[in-house]
Amino acid sequence: MGAQLGGERTARQFVIAEAGVWAHGFLASLRAPFRKREWRDRPGLGRLRATLNRPHTMSTSSPGIQARHQQALDEGRFLIQRCGSCAKHIYFPRELCPHCGALAPALVAPSGLGTVHAVTTIKRKPEAGGDYNVCLVDLDEGVRLMSRVEGIALADVKVGLRVRARVAVTEGKGLVVFDVEQAA
């Protein structure tokens, strides 16, 4: 019974809570720097309603590094990170540098060139799509990632093969894959 009652808010509780949310947002907007972008970004009616419906809690609404990295991939851009403090490259993307602990390593574009570090052919029934490649690639920047090499026979994907990154976008979702790098 308690749980059922807990699921409902009285009209009075609702008004108090929503007023609190609105006041919090209003005060936060006053504290925000008066930069041009901030004004342009002020919520329209739909967002205002969403704000009012949000529970009265602190909110960290900017997207995290994982979402920003994926967003770039979805736009066809492959980014890794480089630490502004220790200058080391980082992959997968993180909120802090795993080498020195500094916050917010910058997203940077790698050369895209790399070398196959390890490789496996995973067996799969033909009706399910057949065998496929999974490998680890060392980028020239010194970071490693899981991926696959496309466009050549599975048996020809070997440790040491030079490869170049390409972003394959399927149904709006970007994924890093590799092609054989043709010798110059």
Place this chain on the structure above:
Amino acid sequence: MISQGLKNLRGSAVIAGVATYGNGEAPGQTEMELLAQAAHRAVADAGLTMQDIDGLCTCSVLSTMWPMPVIEYLGINPTFVDGTMLGGSSFIAHLLPAMHALASGQCNAVLVCYGSTQRTGTMNRAAVAAARRQMDPQPYEMPYEPVMPVSAYALAASRHMATYGTTRRQLAEVAVAARLWAQKNPEAFERGPLSIDDVLKARMVADPLTVRDCCLVTDGAGAFVLVRADRAKDLPKKPVHVLGTATACWNRQISSMPDLTVTGAAQSGTLAYEMAGLTAKDIHVAELYDAFTINTLLFLEDLGFCAKGEGGAFVENGGIAPGGRLPVNTNGGGLSCTHPGMYGIYTLIEGVRQLRGEGGERQVPGAMTALCHGNGGTLSSQATAILGTAETL
């Protein structure tokens, strides 16, 4: 360098009781039921009753809050609880916190226990893998559809082969040696004949690993009881001391492993040896977590039984089989004895049985030291324990 405080813990705790239960297939039973049966037997083996247990270490593949239902089920009231979950190495990783708790007097008898119905349970490995995609996401690996854990070990094997010239035949030697030991162990699940050609010609799962390079999928439970060494004289069974132990974790994902041919065992082993004051040359029997054949090669190298890259040559011509240069995985290992999801606890149980002289047909004559090594995740966590009889103190 390890601290003097850790060195002081050398030999301070003894494994007083061990037990396994339900290995192989245990249809119609739950993980908790298997665990409870193993726990009861391990406590009895130590000459204790469940009411004497005031410390608990346990974890589960499925349940994130596993110590609580175990406490409830066993009816115990532990003053020391450790539910650390590092995958298959966990039950070796539990040793050091338990030794600290015993040394400080926080508790007097620690039960370490595990049970799994991975083979016959309703939630099979495919269902667990599907759930894990949500509960333990790896967004930079999963889009490439690696079949885990085998793909990770296949990648490590490919790198070892490319770097050191290790061959599939050498990997097959590991599986055959495990089978030959299993044939001497009545508790082992797979005891039929197995040749190197059988392994090489078996169904490929993830190149270069065939299904015979992969561990079994079984049900089963294991448990052991740890007490302070000063109680050893009151124990019904020959005490087995923990001389040294350490745990290392460098990464979760195989793509984040610094070097695919060097595992954290290089660190956990070095620290465990230092605590024990021993080296690989002093070890009479090695129980190495063999989830896949490549594991055994990597751990033989990282734990100092041979140089890096020479694991393949070390195991050739029956090097780790009965009668070989080093007895390894004398129960048949995860490859042929049992592998109920997490195997680590069985390395300790077999190590204790060997040092007690309870190995029967597979007994290593005069064994006084055993190295037991656990692996977790996809070569992600490593935990090493060095056990010794009273003569080694």
